[in-house]
Amino acid sequence: MAKLLITGGAGFIGSHTCLVLLEAGHSLVVLDNFDNSSPESLRRVQELAGPAAADALKVIKGDVRSSSDLERALAGGCDAVVHFAGLKAVGESVAKPLLYWDVNVSGSRELLAAMRACGCRTIVFSSSATLYGLPEVVPICETAPIKPINPYGQTKAAVEQMLADIATSEAGWRIACLRYFNPVGAHPSGRLGEDPNGIPNNLFPFVSQVAVGRRSRLSVFGGDWPTPDGSGVRDYIHVMDLAEGHRAAVDVLLAEDPQLLTLNLGSGQGHSVLEVVAAFEAASGQAVPYEVVARRPGDAASSVADPSLAAQRLRWRTQRGLSEMCRDGWAWQSANPQGYAS
Numbered sequence: 113m114a115k116l117l118i119t120g121g122a123g124f125i126g127s128h129t130c131l132v133l134l135e136a137g138h139s140l141v142v143l144d145n146f147d148n149s150s151p152e153s154l155r156r157v158q159e160l161a162g163p164a165a166a167d168a169l170k171v172i173k174g175d176v177r178s179s180s181d182l183e184r185a186l187a188g189g190c191d192a193v194v195h196f197a198g199l200k201a202v203g204e205s206v207a208k209p210l211l212y213w214d215v216n217v218s219g220s221r222e223l224l225a226a227m228r229a230c231g232c233r234t235i236v237f238s239s240s241a242t243l244y245g246l247p248e249v250v251p252i253c254e255t256a257p258i259k260p261i262n263p264y265g266q267t268k269a270a271v272e273q274m275l276a277d278i279a280t281s282e283a284g285w286r287i288a289c290l291r292y293f294n295p296v297g298a299h300p301s302g303r304l305g306e307d308p309n310g311i312p313n314n315l316f317p318f319v320s321q322v323a324v325g326r327r328s329r330l331s332v333f334g335g336d337w338p339t340p341d342g343s344g345v346r347d348y349i350h351v352m353d354l355a356e357g358h359r360a361a362v363d364v365l366l367a368e369d370p371q372l373l374t375l376n377l378g379s380g381q382g383h384s385v386l387e388v389v390a391a392f393e394a395a396s397g398q399a400v401p402y403e404v405v406a407r408r409p410g411d412a413a414s415s416v417a418d419p420s421l422a423a424q425r426l427r428w429r430t431q432r433g434l435s436e437m438c439r440d441g442w443a444w445q446s447a448n449p450q451g452y453a454s
């Protein structure tokens with residue numbers, strides 16, 4: 113079993129992944145500055161993992177941009193890093209590009225330097241389908257052009273390039289860039305889930321908050337897209353499937369020869385906004401009122417993964433569909449209407 117550093121492990125995807133990695137028997141150090149999360153998520157990870165994992169999760173409050181925090185986090189030795197820490201709000205990235213380049217790109221640079229210093233050369237990086245921009249061909253393969261259309265996407269593309277450069281520069285690097293499509297849902301216990309600050313930018317948490325009565329209605333951004341019902345189509349992936357994809361990526365990197373893997377993590381299934389609304393209403397038994405408004409600038413009509421390379425390389429594919437995403441998302445939202453502050 114491996115010793116892993118998980119940056120950003122208290123966040124939405126990180127917390128679910130920590131649980132899956134603990135259940136697989138790995139020991140973890142989480143480095144998180146709690147900029148967009150709460151230590152409560154990790155307390156619940158510990159609770160769900162049970163007493164057998166009591167000593168296997170260490171939490172350090174610190175910043176990936178700080179070499180001394182990284183040194184502390186890597187002090188006990190490290191077989192591999194899973195690098196979630198970063199900022200992810202598209203609109204904020206347009207307003208504050210320097211902040212995004214600092215946290216996402218300089219943070220990754222600092223992390224790679226600290227890894228080299230301690231001899232760890234294995235990393236799984238949280239990339240994003242956002243770097244495909246407005247895709248010309250759907251489903252999207254990993255060979256599609258990289259054309260990000262906002263600073264957030266630019267920073268993900270830049271870190272992927274940095275990782276490719278370091279893999280070329282010296283032997284021994286084992287790297288997986290995982291391009292997530294739209295992660296949603298929650299742990300089926302309802303104890304872990306997504307807890308966005310303020311008004312959610314993303315569809316799924318917004319719909320959940322309408323269902324639980326925190327918001328009055330959803331705005332559907334565009335009803336005239338070239339899609340079957342006119343609303344936007346995305347590839348939603350259950351966060352537990354995504355967490356299991358990370359476990360598979362860690363296993364493959366540690367077992368195989370050094371390599372650079374770049375993989376889409378998605379289901380290969382597209383669902384429209386109106387389908388998500390209907391599925392959430394069915395799972396929750398609550399009405400989700402909505403109105404169709406203008407398109408959101410920068411949106412694509414459709415973004416769906418071709419997930420076949422991940423299936424081949426990781427021997428992993430998604431197991432959970434839209435109804436499970438809504439069922440588990442509702443279990444979380446209804447039990448924690450104010451998120452971890454409930």
Ligand code: NAD
Nearest residue numbers: 120123124125145146147148149175176197198200238240
């Ligand atoms: P999140 O905000 O819930 O988690 C990110 C975590 O990183 C948080 O716990 C935050 O406190 C921490 N963090 C932020 N800046 C930090 C810093 N400087 N030092 C240490 N910790 C820091 O986000 P998430 O949805 O779990 O996303 C995780 C990763 O996956 C991010 O890199 C994100 O860009 C990427 N990603 C997310 C999505 C998505 O839709 N959720 C899609 C594609 C890619």
Ligand code: UDP
Nearest residue numbers: 313314315316318331332333344345385411
């Ligand atoms: N969307 C919407 N209303 C919202 C948020 C999102 O209609 O309040 C739509 C959006 O236009 C897109 C889909 O839902 O078609 C998914 O958007 P999200 O922001 O969750 O993900 P992304 O656009 O990053 O794929």
